[in-house]
Amino acid sequence: MAERKIRVLVTKPGLDGHDRGAKVVARALRDAGMEVIYTGLRQTPEMIAEAALQEDVDAVGLSILSGAHMALVPRVINLMRANGQENVLVFVGGIIPEPDVRHLLEIGVAAVYGPGSSTASIVEDIRKYVLGEKPIAQN
């Protein structure tokens, strides 16, 4: 009867047109039994926050290759907080310099996955968080 599914929004903010990484993550999460809402390219922070709200997701994954993460991610997080979604896990994938990673983690991003990260670790982290609200391993 009551079936609890983990729902994850996988999205690509910013203007770069590469969604391969996002699609790989979306498929990995699906293969792990999660329901992934995929929005496609060129999402504004407003679009992302609205989708996260309407879909009542447990986690939001932002794939950013454009280098605009310092502008985009804080806006997404602020909008989600304003909507009352401060408990939703936010993770970021992309090539992000170390100082920026630290900053993103400080403002509430749960994890940043660089190019070498395995999708299995993303799956694992989301599961842990959703099932137990444990802080997840950060890299």
Next chain:
Amino acid sequence: MQITTVDTNCLADAVLEGDRLALARLLTEVENDTAAGREALDMLFPRTGQAHIIGITGAPGAGKSSLVNQIARHYRSLPEPGKPRVAIIGVDPSSPFTGGAVLGDRVRMRDLVGDPGIFIRSMAARGALGGLAQTTAAVVQVFDAAGFSVILVETVGAGQAEVDIARLAHTTLVVEAPGMGDDIQAIKAGILEIADILVVNKADRPGADNAERILRNMLELGHPTDTLYHHPHCPEPENPFNEVDAGPGETRRPDQEVWLPPVIRTVATRGTGTPELVDAIQRHAEYLRRTGEWKSRDQNRIQTELFERLKKALVSHWRSRVDDQAYGEALTDLTERRISPYQAIQRLLEAK
């Protein structure tokens, strides 16, 4: 998970007050068929029955989501009195192996962002085969009670006759696109029978004329003008109440108006044909109201739903009463071919 315990009263009240986060959370409860979700539905049910439920079905890639995007935009561009709030439910298949899903209908709905009069929700079919999830009808009820007067439901789009949507919706759109090589296939699968409106989308592509001609021919065959038969909207649901009350609309008086599904051409990526399509949807709603079919469809749907729920409830009630051992023994006897399935049922129904 952010909500472990939900105060149902609060949730339903907040939804009625227009709280969008509460609405989103309630939809999750209802989708998961939780006790909290059911209680909220009990509270909200008296407020349902107001919305125009519009189904959009058709083969994968035919342009259903793009059309939903245009239809919603059109409704939201209407002048204020009579400008409806629009809810959109996009159903996509779940993987039969992992139970996971990638729900991608939002990709084509980016024009709708930032309008508080629109609410889009994606659903995975979660193993249901009829093009909708088991709880899609309940999700529709929540939107209905929350005051969304137009509800657009996009089905999985298996290209089969998706009977569930015809049962749920007041108006069913079947979307075809030229050059998909499945025009005839779709017709064979009986999809025309569920169509109130046929859409030839991708009319910018070669082959649109041909697709439209084929559809019109099929429609003429399906709707001989000199008979009194109305096209069967959906096969008769398996339903014991139908014997008691055939319901209006099952038998058609000779003088009763018959709806001939119009064929509308669209280019969903550009919005061409959207005004004509919405006009046809509105005319269909008026037709349903004028002929009393609105009410009879509503009645049919409620009956089917009641029956489905009753079936489930009876089985689980019975299962909670029957002794595990007796059940196991009957099953063993059955697998060992000592008794037949009918004998097993007989024994189990008598078991205490």
